[in-house]
Amino acid sequence: MFRNQYxxxxxxxxxxGRIHQVEYAMEAVKQxxxxxxxxxxxHVVLATLNRADSELTSSLQKIFKxxxxxxxxxxxxxxxxxxxxxxxxxxxxxxRYVYESAMPVTRLVREVADNAQVCTQRSWKRPYGVGLLVxxxxxxxxxxxxxxxxGNYYEYLAHAIGGRSQAARTYLERKHEEYPDASxxxxxxHALQALDQDFKELDEASLQPYIQALRDAEGGDGGxxxxxxxxxxx
Amino acid sequence: xxxxxxxxxxxxxPGCAGPPLANPQNFGQAGPGAHEHGSHQPSCGAAPxxxxxxxxxxxxxxxxxxxxxxxxxxxxxxxxxxxxxxxxASDTLASYGSTKRYKSVQRLVKVNETTVLGxxxxxxxxxxxxNMLDDxxxxxxxxxxxxxxxxxxxxxxxxxxxxxxxxxxDPLWNSLLIAGLESGKPFLGSVNMIGVAFSDDHxxxxxxxxxxxxxxxxxxxxxxxxxxxxxxxxxALEVCYYRDKQSINKFQIAKVTTAGGxxxxxxxxxxxxxxxxxxxxxxxxxxxxx
Numbered sequence: 305m306f307r308n309q310y311x312x313x314x315x316x317x318x319x320x321g322r323i324h325q326v327e328y329a330m331e332a333v334k335q336x337x338x339x340x341x342x343x344x345x346x347h348v349v350l351a352t353l354n355r356a357d358s359e360l361t362s363s364l365q366k367i368f369k370x371x372x373x374x375x376x377x378x379x380x381x382x383x384x385x386x387x388x389x390x391x392x393x394x395x396x397x398x399x400r401y402v403y404e405s406a407m408p409v410t411r412l413v414r415e416v417a418d419n420a421q422v423c424t425q426r427s428w429k430r431p432y433g434v435g436l437l438v439x440x441x442x443x444x445x446x447x448x449x450x451x452x453x454x455g456n457y458y459e460y461l462a463h464a465i466g467g468r469s470q471a472a473r474t475y476l477e478r479k480h481e482e483y484p485d486a487s488x489x490x491x492x493x494h495a496l497q498a499l500d501q502d503f504k505e506l507d508e509a510s511l512q513p514y515i516q517a518l519r520d521a522e523g524g525d526g527g528x529x530x531x532x533x534x535x536x537x538x
Numbered sequence: 539x540x541x542x543x544x545x546x547x548x549x550x551x552p553g554c555a556g557p558p559l560a561n562p563q564n565f566g567q568a569g570p571g572a573h574e575h576g577s578h579q580p581s582c583g584a585a586p587x588x589x590x591x592x593x594x595x596x597x598x599x600x601x602x603x604x605x606x607x608x609x610x611x612x613x614x615x616x617x618x619x620x621x622x623x624x625x626x627a628s629d630t631l632a633s634y635g636s637t638k639r640y641k642s643v644q645r646l647v648k649v650n651e652t653t654v655l656g657x658x659x660x661x662x663x664x665x666x667x668x669n670m671l672d673d674x675x676x677x678x679x680x681x682x683x684x685x686x687x688x689x690x691x692x693x694x695x696x697x698x699x700x701x702x703x704x705x706x707x708d709p710l711w712n713s714l715l716i717a718g719l720e721s722g723k724p725f726l727g728s729v730n731m732i733g734v735a736f737s738d739d740h741x742x743x744x745x746x747x748x749x750x751x752x753x754x755x756x757x758x759x760x761x762x763x764x765x766x767x768x769x770x771x772x773x774a775l776e777v778c779y780y781r782d783k784q785s786i787n788k789f790q791i792a793k794v795t796t797a798g799g800x801x802x803x804x805x806x807x808x809x810x811x812x813x814x815x816x817x818x819x820x821x822x823x824x825x826x827x828x
Binding site for chain 2: 401402403404405408410411414442443444
Protein backbone atom coordinates (compact mmCIF):
# COMPACT_ATOMS: atom_id res chain seq x y z
CA MET A 305 0.00 0.00 0.00
CA PHE A 306 1.28 3.42 -0.89
CA ARG A 307 1.08 6.26 1.57
CA ASN A 308 -0.94 9.13 0.27
CA GLN A 309 -2.65 12.27 1.48
CA TYR A 310 -6.08 10.66 1.63
CA UNK A 311 -5.36 7.93 4.11
CA UNK A 312 -4.74 9.74 7.37
CA UNK A 313 -8.27 9.38 8.69
CA UNK A 314 -11.33 7.34 8.05
CA UNK A 315 -13.68 10.15 7.04
CA UNK A 316 -11.75 11.47 4.02
CA UNK A 317 -12.59 10.16 0.59
CA UNK A 318 -9.90 9.68 -1.99
CA UNK A 319 -10.70 11.18 -5.41
CA UNK A 320 -11.09 7.62 -6.65
CA GLY A 321 -14.00 7.20 -4.26
CA ARG A 322 -12.24 5.04 -1.71
CA ILE A 323 -11.74 5.18 2.02
CA HIS A 324 -8.16 4.08 2.39
CA GLN A 325 -8.30 3.52 6.14
CA VAL A 326 -11.10 1.01 5.66
CA GLU A 327 -9.14 -0.76 2.98
CA TYR A 328 -6.10 -0.91 5.24
CA ALA A 329 -8.28 -2.49 7.89
CA MET A 330 -9.37 -5.13 5.43
CA GLU A 331 -5.69 -5.69 4.64
CA ALA A 332 -5.07 -6.26 8.35
CA VAL A 333 -7.47 -9.21 8.16
CA LYS A 334 -5.21 -10.74 5.53
CA GLN A 335 -2.17 -10.39 7.84
CA UNK A 336 -3.73 -12.84 10.28
CA UNK A 337 -3.53 -16.58 10.00
CA UNK A 338 -6.10 -18.57 8.11
CA UNK A 339 -9.56 -19.16 9.52
CA UNK A 340 -11.95 -21.50 7.77
CA UNK A 341 -15.65 -22.13 8.25
CA UNK A 342 -18.18 -24.26 6.45
CA UNK A 343 -21.61 -25.64 7.13
CA UNK A 344 -23.82 -28.59 6.33
CA UNK A 345 -27.56 -28.85 6.76
CA UNK A 346 -27.01 -29.68 10.42
CA HIS A 347 -23.65 -28.30 11.54
CA VAL A 348 -21.25 -25.40 11.16
CA VAL A 349 -17.53 -25.91 11.71
CA LEU A 350 -14.90 -23.28 12.47
CA ALA A 351 -11.18 -23.97 12.15
CA THR A 352 -8.08 -21.82 12.53
CA LEU A 353 -4.41 -22.37 12.05
CA ASN A 354 -2.79 -21.87 15.45
CA ARG A 355 0.84 -21.40 14.63
CA ALA A 356 3.20 -20.14 17.33
CA ASP A 357 5.25 -17.11 16.33
CA SER A 358 8.39 -18.57 17.81
CA GLU A 359 9.67 -21.67 19.49
CA LEU A 360 9.36 -19.94 22.82
CA THR A 361 5.75 -18.84 22.67
CA SER A 362 2.32 -20.31 22.59
CA SER A 363 -0.10 -19.60 19.78
CA LEU A 364 -2.99 -17.15 20.05
CA GLN A 365 -6.50 -18.35 20.68
CA LYS A 366 -8.53 -17.41 17.63
CA ILE A 367 -11.76 -19.33 18.15
CA PHE A 368 -14.08 -18.01 20.83
CA LYS A 369 -17.27 -19.38 22.29
CA UNK A 370 -19.81 -16.57 22.43
CA UNK A 371 -22.85 -18.49 23.67
CA UNK A 372 -24.11 -22.06 23.72
CA UNK A 373 -25.36 -21.71 20.17
CA UNK A 374 -22.72 -19.47 18.68
CA UNK A 375 -18.98 -19.11 18.18
CA UNK A 376 -16.56 -16.99 16.20
CA UNK A 377 -13.21 -17.42 14.51
CA UNK A 378 -11.07 -14.31 14.10
CA UNK A 379 -8.33 -13.30 11.76
CA UNK A 380 -6.32 -10.08 11.87
CA UNK A 381 -5.96 -8.03 15.00
CA UNK A 382 -7.01 -10.65 17.54
CA UNK A 383 -7.22 -8.08 20.34
CA UNK A 384 -9.98 -6.34 18.36
CA UNK A 385 -11.53 -9.75 17.94
CA UNK A 386 -11.59 -10.28 21.69
CA UNK A 387 -13.20 -6.92 22.22
CA UNK A 388 -15.91 -7.74 19.68
CA UNK A 389 -16.31 -11.14 21.28
CA UNK A 390 -16.94 -9.48 24.62
CA UNK A 391 -19.57 -7.30 22.99
CA UNK A 392 -21.22 -10.32 21.38
CA UNK A 393 -21.22 -12.25 24.65
CA UNK A 394 -22.87 -9.36 26.40
CA UNK A 395 -25.53 -9.09 23.66
CA UNK A 396 -26.28 -12.81 23.83
CA UNK A 397 -26.40 -12.78 27.61
CA UNK A 398 -28.79 -9.85 27.61
CA UNK A 399 -31.00 -11.56 25.08
CA ARG A 400 -31.09 -14.59 27.33
CA TYR A 401 -31.91 -12.41 30.34
CA VAL A 402 -34.78 -10.59 28.67
CA TYR A 403 -36.25 -13.30 26.43
CA GLU A 404 -34.92 -16.52 27.99
CA SER A 405 -33.83 -17.68 24.57
CA ALA A 406 -30.79 -17.76 22.32
CA MET A 407 -30.18 -14.66 20.22
CA PRO A 408 -30.87 -15.21 16.52
CA VAL A 409 -27.56 -15.30 14.63
CA THR A 410 -28.72 -12.76 12.04
CA ARG A 411 -29.60 -10.21 14.71
CA LEU A 412 -26.26 -10.52 16.49
CA VAL A 413 -24.30 -10.30 13.26
CA ARG A 414 -26.15 -7.14 12.36
CA GLU A 415 -25.36 -5.57 15.72
CA VAL A 416 -21.67 -6.37 15.22
CA ALA A 417 -21.72 -4.98 11.70
CA ASP A 418 -23.49 -1.81 12.84
CA ASN A 419 -20.78 -1.38 15.45
CA ALA A 420 -18.07 -1.78 12.82
CA GLN A 421 -19.83 0.66 10.49
CA VAL A 422 -19.81 3.43 13.09
CA CYS A 423 -16.01 3.15 13.15
CA THR A 424 -15.89 3.91 9.43
CA GLN A 425 -17.75 7.20 9.81
CA ARG A 426 -16.16 8.93 12.81
CA SER A 427 -12.96 10.93 12.51
CA TRP A 428 -11.67 10.01 15.95
CA LYS A 429 -12.11 6.28 15.50
CA ARG A 430 -10.34 3.55 13.64
CA PRO A 431 -12.02 0.59 11.99
CA TYR A 432 -11.71 -2.81 13.62
CA GLY A 433 -8.73 -4.67 12.22
CA VAL A 434 -10.33 -8.04 12.45
CA GLY A 435 -12.49 -10.26 10.28
CA LEU A 436 -14.93 -12.54 12.05
CA LEU A 437 -16.40 -15.79 10.88
CA VAL A 438 -19.58 -16.13 12.93
CA UNK A 439 -21.03 -19.62 13.16
CA UNK A 440 -24.18 -20.48 15.04
CA UNK A 441 -27.51 -22.18 14.93
CA UNK A 442 -30.96 -20.89 15.80
CA UNK A 443 -34.57 -21.52 14.79
CA UNK A 444 -33.59 -21.01 11.17
CA UNK A 445 -30.94 -23.75 11.32
CA UNK A 446 -27.15 -23.52 11.08
CA UNK A 447 -25.88 -20.14 9.87
CA UNK A 448 -22.47 -18.85 8.85
CA UNK A 449 -21.56 -15.20 8.38
CA UNK A 450 -18.44 -13.21 7.66
CA UNK A 451 -18.23 -9.79 9.36
CA UNK A 452 -15.70 -7.50 7.82
CA UNK A 453 -14.13 -4.26 9.19
CA UNK A 454 -16.02 -2.16 6.63
CA GLY A 455 -19.29 -2.96 8.36
CA ASN A 456 -20.43 -5.28 5.60
CA TYR A 457 -21.52 -8.79 6.41
CA TYR A 458 -22.13 -11.72 4.12
CA GLU A 459 -23.72 -15.10 4.59
CA TYR A 460 -21.73 -18.08 3.36
CA LEU A 461 -21.95 -21.79 2.80
CA ALA A 462 -18.20 -21.94 3.34
CA HIS A 463 -15.55 -19.28 3.63
CA ALA A 464 -11.91 -18.75 4.50
CA ILE A 465 -10.23 -15.54 5.63
CA GLY A 466 -6.73 -14.47 6.63
CA GLY A 467 -3.28 -14.96 5.20
CA ARG A 468 -2.99 -17.40 2.31
CA SER A 469 -6.70 -18.06 2.49
CA GLN A 470 -7.03 -18.06 -1.28
CA ALA A 471 -5.87 -21.66 -1.44
CA ALA A 472 -8.41 -22.61 1.19
CA ARG A 473 -11.19 -20.77 -0.66
CA THR A 474 -10.25 -22.53 -3.87
CA TYR A 475 -10.51 -25.85 -2.09
CA LEU A 476 -13.84 -24.92 -0.49
CA GLU A 477 -15.29 -23.81 -3.81
CA ARG A 478 -14.14 -26.98 -5.52
CA LYS A 479 -15.87 -29.22 -3.01
CA HIS A 480 -18.86 -27.12 -2.00
CA GLU A 481 -21.48 -29.48 -3.39
CA GLU A 482 -20.53 -32.07 -0.79
CA TYR A 483 -21.11 -29.86 2.24
CA PRO A 484 -24.90 -29.78 2.70
CA ASP A 485 -25.16 -33.53 3.26
CA ALA A 486 -21.77 -34.00 4.94
CA SER A 487 -21.49 -35.51 8.43
CA UNK A 488 -19.89 -33.53 11.24
CA UNK A 489 -16.67 -35.49 10.83
CA UNK A 490 -16.88 -34.93 7.11
CA UNK A 491 -17.10 -31.18 7.66
CA UNK A 492 -14.16 -31.25 10.05
CA UNK A 493 -12.18 -33.16 7.44
CA HIS A 494 -12.99 -30.59 4.78
CA ALA A 495 -12.06 -27.78 7.18
CA LEU A 496 -8.68 -29.35 7.92
CA GLN A 497 -8.01 -30.01 4.29
CA ALA A 498 -8.90 -26.42 3.39
CA LEU A 499 -6.64 -25.10 6.15
CA ASP A 500 -3.58 -26.99 5.16
CA GLN A 501 -3.80 -29.06 2.07
CA ASP A 502 -0.60 -31.04 2.46
CA PHE A 503 -0.84 -31.18 6.29
CA LYS A 504 2.62 -29.75 6.73
CA GLU A 505 1.56 -27.72 9.73
CA LEU A 506 -1.06 -29.94 11.28
CA ASP A 507 0.84 -32.19 13.65
CA GLU A 508 -1.44 -31.99 16.67
CA ALA A 509 -1.97 -35.51 17.94
CA SER A 510 -5.72 -35.06 18.36
CA LEU A 511 -6.05 -34.25 14.66
CA GLN A 512 -4.22 -37.33 13.48
CA PRO A 513 -7.31 -39.56 13.20
CA TYR A 514 -8.93 -37.02 10.87
CA ILE A 515 -5.80 -36.60 8.81
CA GLN A 516 -5.35 -40.35 8.58
CA ALA A 517 -8.94 -40.76 7.47
CA LEU A 518 -8.43 -38.10 4.83
CA ARG A 519 -5.23 -39.75 3.63
CA ASP A 520 -7.02 -43.10 3.47
CA ALA A 521 -9.71 -41.55 1.33
CA GLU A 522 -7.10 -39.79 -0.78
CA GLY A 523 -8.62 -38.49 -3.95
CA GLY A 524 -12.00 -39.72 -2.71
CA ASP A 525 -14.69 -37.70 -1.13
CA GLY A 526 -12.93 -36.69 2.11
CA GLY A 527 -14.75 -37.08 5.38
CA UNK A 528 -15.04 -39.80 7.98
CA UNK A 529 -12.81 -39.87 11.02
CA UNK A 530 -12.62 -39.71 14.76
CA UNK A 531 -15.47 -39.48 17.18
CA UNK A 532 -17.81 -36.50 16.80
CA UNK A 533 -17.06 -33.23 18.52
CA UNK A 534 -19.45 -31.97 21.17
CA UNK A 535 -21.49 -28.86 20.35
CA UNK A 536 -19.38 -25.70 20.51
CA UNK A 537 -16.18 -27.55 21.25
CA UNK A 538 -13.03 -25.74 20.33
CA UNK B 539 -28.90 0.72 14.46
CA UNK B 540 -32.55 1.34 15.05
CA UNK B 541 -33.66 4.07 17.35
CA UNK B 542 -34.65 2.35 20.55
CA UNK B 543 -38.19 2.99 21.68
CA UNK B 544 -39.32 3.53 25.24
CA UNK B 545 -39.25 -0.21 25.89
CA UNK B 546 -35.49 -0.39 25.97
CA UNK B 547 -34.08 2.44 27.98
CA UNK B 548 -30.61 1.16 28.75
CA UNK B 549 -30.52 3.50 31.71
CA UNK B 550 -33.65 2.26 33.40
CA UNK B 551 -34.15 -1.23 32.04
CA PRO B 552 -37.03 -2.99 30.34
CA GLY B 553 -40.33 -1.17 30.49
CA CYS B 554 -39.04 2.24 31.51
CA ALA B 555 -39.21 5.28 29.30
CA GLY B 556 -36.04 7.30 29.23
CA PRO B 557 -32.94 8.16 27.24
CA PRO B 558 -30.92 5.27 25.81
CA LEU B 559 -28.04 5.91 28.20
CA ALA B 560 -27.88 7.24 31.74
CA ASN B 561 -25.49 9.93 30.56
CA PRO B 562 -26.91 10.73 27.14
CA GLN B 563 -24.08 10.39 24.66
CA ASN B 564 -24.91 10.74 21.02
CA PHE B 565 -23.36 7.82 19.27
CA GLY B 566 -20.50 9.78 17.76
CA GLN B 567 -22.42 12.86 16.68
CA ALA B 568 -21.55 14.92 19.74
CA GLY B 569 -17.79 14.60 19.88
CA PRO B 570 -14.88 12.47 21.00
CA GLY B 571 -15.07 10.19 23.98
CA ALA B 572 -18.73 9.42 23.54
CA HIS B 573 -18.56 5.70 23.08
CA GLU B 574 -16.19 4.40 25.72
CA HIS B 575 -14.48 1.33 24.41
CA GLY B 576 -15.24 -1.80 26.34
CA SER B 577 -18.34 -0.38 27.99
CA HIS B 578 -20.79 -1.61 25.40
CA GLN B 579 -24.41 -0.91 26.18
CA PRO B 580 -26.54 -3.90 25.29
CA SER B 581 -29.11 -3.32 22.59
CA CYS B 582 -31.88 -5.18 24.35
CA GLY B 583 -32.92 -5.02 27.94
CA ALA B 584 -30.44 -3.22 30.13
CA ALA B 585 -27.90 -3.72 32.79
CA PRO B 586 -30.39 -4.27 35.60
CA UNK B 587 -28.23 -2.69 38.24
CA UNK B 588 -26.98 0.28 36.24
CA UNK B 589 -29.81 2.54 37.29
CA UNK B 590 -29.00 6.21 37.34
CA UNK B 591 -31.09 7.67 40.16
CA UNK B 592 -31.15 11.10 38.53
CA UNK B 593 -33.08 9.62 35.62
CA UNK B 594 -35.90 8.55 37.90
CA UNK B 595 -36.98 12.16 38.19
CA UNK B 596 -39.05 13.52 35.34
CA UNK B 597 -38.14 16.72 33.54
CA UNK B 598 -38.91 20.09 35.12
CA UNK B 599 -39.56 20.78 38.74
CA UNK B 600 -42.59 18.53 39.07
CA UNK B 601 -41.89 15.54 41.28
CA UNK B 602 -42.10 12.16 39.60
CA UNK B 603 -45.35 10.39 40.46
CA UNK B 604 -45.78 6.66 40.90
CA UNK B 605 -48.95 4.71 40.36
CA UNK B 606 -50.41 4.02 43.79
CA UNK B 607 -53.80 2.78 42.69
CA UNK B 608 -55.41 2.02 39.35
CA UNK B 609 -58.15 4.23 37.93
CA UNK B 610 -59.73 2.67 34.85
CA UNK B 611 -59.65 -1.08 35.20
CA UNK B 612 -60.59 -4.28 33.47
CA UNK B 613 -61.66 -7.41 35.31
CA UNK B 614 -60.84 -11.13 34.88
CA UNK B 615 -59.23 -12.77 31.89
CA UNK B 616 -59.58 -16.53 31.42
CA UNK B 617 -57.38 -18.83 29.38
CA UNK B 618 -57.28 -22.54 28.54
CA UNK B 619 -55.25 -24.74 26.25
CA UNK B 620 -56.83 -27.47 24.14
CA UNK B 621 -55.85 -29.85 21.40
CA UNK B 622 -54.27 -27.76 18.67
CA UNK B 623 -54.63 -24.37 20.26
CA UNK B 624 -55.19 -22.05 23.15
CA UNK B 625 -57.98 -19.55 23.90
CA UNK B 626 -58.43 -16.46 26.01
CA ALA B 627 -61.71 -14.86 27.06
CA SER B 628 -62.72 -11.67 28.83
CA ASP B 629 -65.49 -9.12 28.89
CA THR B 630 -65.09 -5.71 27.24
CA LEU B 631 -65.64 -3.50 30.26
CA ALA B 632 -63.30 -0.82 31.55
CA SER B 633 -64.59 0.41 34.91
CA TYR B 634 -63.86 3.80 36.42
CA GLY B 635 -63.77 2.79 40.06
CA SER B 636 -67.06 0.92 40.38
CA THR B 637 -68.70 2.83 37.54
CA LYS B 638 -69.14 0.79 34.39
CA ARG B 639 -67.64 3.61 32.37
CA TYR B 640 -66.40 2.13 29.04
CA LYS B 641 -68.26 -0.90 27.76
CA SER B 642 -66.50 -1.68 24.47
CA VAL B 643 -62.85 -1.84 25.35
CA GLN B 644 -61.02 -4.72 23.73
CA ARG B 645 -58.84 -6.34 26.36
CA LEU B 646 -57.64 -9.22 24.18
CA VAL B 647 -55.01 -8.10 21.71
CA LYS B 648 -53.14 -9.81 18.92
CA VAL B 649 -49.40 -9.28 19.44
CA ASN B 650 -48.04 -11.16 16.43
CA GLU B 651 -48.90 -14.13 14.22
CA THR B 652 -48.56 -16.62 17.08
CA THR B 653 -49.43 -14.67 20.21
CA VAL B 654 -52.35 -12.94 21.90
CA LEU B 655 -52.31 -10.95 25.11
CA GLY B 656 -55.20 -10.62 27.53
CA UNK B 657 -55.10 -7.99 30.24
CA UNK B 658 -56.93 -6.97 33.37
CA UNK B 659 -56.13 -4.03 35.60
CA UNK B 660 -55.25 -0.46 34.63
CA UNK B 661 -56.21 0.11 31.00
CA UNK B 662 -53.75 2.95 30.40
CA UNK B 663 -50.91 0.71 31.57
CA UNK B 664 -52.18 -1.90 29.12
CA UNK B 665 -51.94 0.68 26.35
CA UNK B 666 -48.39 1.46 27.43
CA UNK B 667 -47.50 -2.24 27.34
CA UNK B 668 -49.03 -2.54 23.88
CA ASN B 669 -46.87 0.35 22.68
CA MET B 670 -43.79 -1.50 23.88
CA LEU B 671 -44.89 -4.73 22.20
CA ASP B 672 -45.51 -2.74 19.02
CA ASP B 673 -41.91 -1.52 19.18
CA UNK B 674 -40.71 -5.11 19.42
CA UNK B 675 -42.81 -6.16 16.43
CA UNK B 676 -41.51 -3.18 14.47
CA UNK B 677 -37.95 -4.26 15.21
CA UNK B 678 -38.77 -7.77 13.98
CA UNK B 679 -40.32 -6.31 10.84
CA UNK B 680 -37.35 -4.02 10.15
CA UNK B 681 -34.83 -6.83 10.64
CA UNK B 682 -36.63 -8.56 7.77
CA UNK B 683 -35.08 -11.93 8.56
CA UNK B 684 -38.33 -13.84 8.90
CA UNK B 685 -37.92 -14.23 12.64
CA UNK B 686 -40.27 -12.89 15.24
CA UNK B 687 -40.58 -13.23 18.98
CA UNK B 688 -42.33 -16.38 20.13
CA UNK B 689 -45.06 -16.33 22.74
CA UNK B 690 -42.67 -17.71 25.34
CA UNK B 691 -40.14 -14.96 24.59
CA UNK B 692 -42.85 -12.32 24.90
CA UNK B 693 -43.96 -13.89 28.17
CA UNK B 694 -40.39 -13.69 29.47
CA UNK B 695 -40.05 -10.11 28.23
CA UNK B 696 -43.26 -9.04 29.94
CA UNK B 697 -42.25 -10.64 33.21
CA UNK B 698 -38.96 -8.69 33.09
CA UNK B 699 -40.84 -5.48 32.32
CA UNK B 700 -43.32 -5.95 35.15
CA UNK B 701 -40.66 -6.93 37.68
CA UNK B 702 -38.39 -4.08 36.63
CA UNK B 703 -41.18 -1.57 37.05
CA UNK B 704 -42.18 -2.89 40.44
CA UNK B 705 -38.54 -2.54 41.50
CA UNK B 706 -38.83 1.13 40.55
CA UNK B 707 -41.78 1.25 43.00
CA ASP B 708 -43.88 2.24 39.98
CA PRO B 709 -45.64 -0.91 38.82
CA LEU B 710 -47.66 -1.37 35.68
CA TRP B 711 -50.98 -2.23 37.35
CA ASN B 712 -52.00 -5.25 35.29
CA SER B 713 -52.56 -8.97 35.36
CA LEU B 714 -51.63 -10.41 31.99
CA LEU B 715 -52.27 -13.68 30.22
CA ILE B 716 -50.09 -14.53 27.25
CA ALA B 717 -51.39 -17.23 24.91
CA GLY B 718 -49.77 -18.61 21.81
CA LEU B 719 -48.03 -21.44 20.09
CA GLU B 720 -44.51 -22.43 21.04
CA SER B 721 -43.01 -24.58 18.30
CA GLY B 722 -46.47 -25.86 17.41
CA LYS B 723 -47.57 -26.53 20.99
CA PRO B 724 -50.09 -24.42 22.92
CA PHE B 725 -48.53 -22.07 25.44
CA LEU B 726 -50.32 -20.17 28.16
CA GLY B 727 -48.59 -17.95 30.70
CA SER B 728 -49.51 -15.35 33.27
CA VAL B 729 -47.61 -12.33 34.55
CA ASN B 730 -48.85 -10.03 37.27
CA MET B 731 -48.06 -6.48 38.33
CA ILE B 732 -45.17 -7.44 40.60
CA GLY B 733 -43.55 -9.73 38.07
CA VAL B 734 -44.71 -13.11 39.33
CA ALA B 735 -44.83 -15.31 36.25
CA PHE B 736 -45.96 -18.86 35.69
CA SER B 737 -47.53 -20.97 32.98
CA ASP B 738 -50.17 -23.67 33.12
CA ASP B 739 -52.74 -25.50 30.99
CA HIS B 740 -55.49 -23.26 32.29
CA UNK B 741 -55.22 -19.87 33.93
CA UNK B 742 -57.35 -16.96 35.07
CA UNK B 743 -56.65 -13.53 36.48
CA UNK B 744 -58.49 -11.45 39.06
CA UNK B 745 -61.82 -12.76 40.30
CA UNK B 746 -61.53 -15.47 37.67
CA UNK B 747 -58.77 -17.17 39.62
CA UNK B 748 -61.36 -17.85 42.34
CA UNK B 749 -64.46 -18.37 40.19
CA UNK B 750 -63.20 -19.93 36.96
CA UNK B 751 -60.17 -21.95 37.92
CA UNK B 752 -62.08 -24.37 40.18
CA UNK B 753 -64.28 -25.10 37.17
CA UNK B 754 -61.22 -25.54 34.96
CA UNK B 755 -59.62 -27.87 37.49
CA UNK B 756 -62.74 -30.03 37.42
CA UNK B 757 -63.46 -30.03 33.71
CA UNK B 758 -60.37 -29.08 31.76
CA UNK B 759 -58.30 -31.56 29.77
CA UNK B 760 -55.37 -30.52 27.55
CA UNK B 761 -56.73 -32.78 24.79
CA UNK B 762 -60.17 -31.14 24.64
CA UNK B 763 -61.59 -30.32 21.25
CA UNK B 764 -62.13 -26.70 20.32
CA UNK B 765 -65.90 -27.10 20.79
CA UNK B 766 -65.46 -28.54 24.29
CA UNK B 767 -63.00 -25.79 25.17
CA UNK B 768 -65.37 -23.11 23.92
CA UNK B 769 -68.24 -24.61 25.95
CA UNK B 770 -66.08 -24.70 29.08
CA UNK B 771 -64.85 -21.15 28.74
CA UNK B 772 -68.39 -19.86 28.07
CA UNK B 773 -69.56 -21.64 31.22
CA ALA B 774 -66.72 -20.04 33.17
CA LEU B 775 -67.52 -16.62 31.72
CA GLU B 776 -71.15 -17.03 32.78
CA VAL B 777 -70.16 -17.91 36.35
CA CYS B 778 -67.80 -14.93 36.48
CA TYR B 779 -70.55 -12.69 35.19
CA TYR B 780 -73.03 -13.86 37.88
CA ARG B 781 -70.67 -13.31 40.78
CA ASP B 782 -68.37 -10.47 39.71
CA LYS B 783 -70.15 -7.13 39.94
CA GLN B 784 -67.35 -5.48 37.95
CA SER B 785 -68.28 -7.34 34.77
CA ILE B 786 -70.77 -7.04 31.93
CA ASN B 787 -72.44 -9.50 29.61
CA LYS B 788 -70.34 -8.61 26.58
CA PHE B 789 -67.47 -10.95 25.89
CA GLN B 790 -64.77 -11.76 23.41
CA ILE B 791 -62.85 -14.97 22.83
CA ALA B 792 -59.39 -15.01 21.25
CA LYS B 793 -57.92 -18.16 19.79
CA VAL B 794 -54.49 -19.17 18.58
CA THR B 795 -54.59 -22.44 16.67
CA THR B 796 -52.09 -24.51 14.74
CA ALA B 797 -54.56 -24.47 11.87
CA GLY B 798 -55.62 -20.85 11.61
CA GLY B 799 -53.26 -18.65 13.63
CA UNK B 800 -54.71 -15.84 15.71
CA UNK B 801 -58.40 -14.92 15.64
CA UNK B 802 -60.39 -12.71 17.98
CA UNK B 803 -64.16 -13.02 17.97
CA UNK B 804 -66.64 -10.18 17.78
CA UNK B 805 -68.24 -9.23 21.07
CA UNK B 806 -71.17 -11.44 22.07
CA UNK B 807 -73.57 -11.87 24.99
CA UNK B 808 -74.31 -15.08 26.88
CA UNK B 809 -77.79 -16.32 27.78
CA UNK B 810 -78.26 -15.92 31.51
CA UNK B 811 -80.65 -17.32 34.08
CA UNK B 812 -81.44 -15.44 37.25
CA UNK B 813 -84.18 -17.70 38.67
CA UNK B 814 -81.77 -19.65 40.86
CA UNK B 815 -83.04 -19.67 44.46
CA UNK B 816 -79.82 -18.07 45.69
CA UNK B 817 -80.41 -15.14 43.37
CA UNK B 818 -84.14 -14.84 44.14
CA UNK B 819 -83.53 -14.99 47.91
CA UNK B 820 -79.98 -13.79 48.44
CA UNK B 821 -80.24 -13.74 52.25
CA UNK B 822 -81.57 -17.28 52.50
CA UNK B 823 -78.38 -18.78 53.94
CA UNK B 824 -77.17 -15.61 55.63
CA UNK B 825 -78.60 -15.82 59.14
CA UNK B 826 -79.08 -12.46 60.83
CA UNK B 827 -79.17 -10.47 57.63
CA UNK B 828 -82.37 -8.64 56.67
